[in-house]
Amino acid sequence: MAEKILMKGNEAIGEAAIVAGCRHYFGYPITPQTELTEYMSKRMPQVNGVFLQAESEVAAINMVYGAAGAGARVMTSSSSPGISLKMEGISYIAGAELPSVIVNIMRGGPGLGGIQPAQSDYFQATKGGGHGDYHCIVLAPNSVQEMVDTTILAFDLADMYRNPVMLLGDGALGQMMEPVEFNPSETKPIAKPWAATGLKGRAEPNIVNSLHLQPEKLELHNIHLQQKYAGIIANEVRYEELYTADAELILVAYGITSRIARSSVEKARREGMKVGMLRPITLWPFPEKPLAALAGKASAFLTLELSAGQMIEDVRLAVNGAKPVYFYGRSGGMIPSPKAVYEQIANIFKGKEAVKHG
Structure with a gap:
């Protein structure tokens, strides 16, 4: 090594x-x-x-x-x-x-x-x-x-x-x-x-x-x-899955945001919420088929981005209307905390419309 x-x-x-x-x-x-x-x-x-x-x-x-x-x-x-x-x-x-x-x-x-x-x-x-x-x-x-x-x-x-x-x-x-x-x-x-x-x-x-x-x-x-x-x-599609086998909610995030998402997912799992994550490593080609497969099992998706919402369009296309796609993003150089992302996850499980819905 x-x-x-x-x-x-x-x-x-x-x-x-x-x-x-x-x-x-x-x-x-x-x-x-x-x-x-x-x-x-x-x-x-x-x-x-x-x-x-x-x-x-x-x-x-x-x-x-x-x-x-x-x-x-x-x-x-x-x-x-x-x-x-x-x-x-x-x-x-x-x-x-x-x-x-x-x-x-x-x-x-x-x-x-x-x-x-x-x-x-x-x-x-x-x-x-x-x-x-x-x-x-x-x-x-x-x-x-x-x-x-x-x-x-x-x-x-x-x-x-x-x-x-x-x-x-x-x-x-x-x-x-x-x-x-x-x-x-x-x-x-x-x-x-x-x-x-x-x-x-x-x-x-x-x-x-x-x-x-x-x-x-x-x-x-x-x-x-x-x-x-x-x-x-x-x-050449490359991606990483985490806790998706039983997940009811799938977070989709890439790059630095995926590290925040992972911390939030792990906290939510400890609190009993069935949350998973898919991290695209290739943004093109986008992991469309893996997301489509997860849409057959999960109840909803949450896309996290440091933007006003761009990757969410590819997530919506992959899910193809089968399940709701939520969005949480920050822009201008602001980075969300794991606590803020966890709160979005918790609100979705509580049925609150705290995030934008696709």
């Missing part, structure tokens, strides 16, 4: 990327993820890698496009408004099928908002965010150790599916310190015969492109992408 060391979440992501074989990082500082950019500026030269602080987030994401097109394992990171600036480039990357890892350490919004943690970028991450029919694979860790593990996984999934992967954290996870260990990726970097690396014995050079002027060809490309996404949905 590897030795555990105490690390801040942002820095742990950087080291995990290096363990995964990332040697190219392009970014621009913005709180609350600036420590990640700072860490990569120190570590990349030590591993013969490339670090570049771009002149803007727009420039950074296009540098990612270039490095990924040449076959490199490459990463960028930012926080909410910075990710918005990257969205055109992310759509280009998805259209050109370039493996890359994009980290979003979410802050409150809209606009400049504040640097405190939030989960109000869920729609942006899971519904595309940029133009066109495309998807990023979206991973949502809930601890510093999971930030390490999902970062390594992100590079493997990106290469496997030739697709951008987004790691969705928040200001709390990025700033907190916890003990972590680093285990190298079990998946070796795969060959990339499609990469733009010159002729290298080929009669014609590879061309990396997302432009298809003929509508017939563009439709075929879109059909190909949708078939790839169907394969991701079939094989």
Whole structure:
């Protein structure tokens, strides 16, 4: 077993990327993820890698496009408004099928908002965010150790599916310190015969492109992408269940909120309330089928988010009207206490309409 060391979440992501074989990082500082950019500026030269602080987030994401097109394992990171600036480039990357890892350490919004943690970028991450029919694979860790593990996984999934992967954290996870260990990726970097690396014995050079002027060809490309996404949905859904076997109420939460939810669920169980929890680890693909299965057993659902309510839409779609879906959320960087969540659970069992109902 590897030795555990105490690390801040942002820095742990950087080291995990290096363990995964990332040697190219392009970014621009913005709180609350600036420590990640700072860490990569120190570590990349030590591993013969490339670090570049771009002149803007727009420039950074296009540098990612270039490095990924040449076959490199490459990463960028930012926080909410910075990710918005990257969205055109992310759509280009998805259209050109370039493996890359994009980290979003979410802050409150809209606009400049504040640097405190939030989960109000869920729609942006899971519904595309940029133009066109495309998807990023979206991973949502809930601890510093999971930030390490999902970062390594992100590079493997990106290469496997030739697709951008987004790691969705928040200001709390990025700033907190916890003990972590680093285990190298079990998946070796795969060959990339499609990469733009010159002729290298080929009669014609590879061309990396997302432009298809003929509508017939563009439709075929879109059909190909949708078939790839169907394969991701079939094989890459990740989630955690807790106390769901006999649960009458299922809490659904991800990221930092799931840690609060777990404390509340365990307190409610001690008080005799049959409560369980489902934590999505992949926000896209979303664990729709597991939630639909639970809708056949449980009486109700409670979705917890640091937003005005975004993931709740996917929960409602999964439940499909079979059972009521309640919502409790805080926004603007406010984080609910386990006591506040427990009170919502207790009120539902008492039949009180203390939370919004879907």
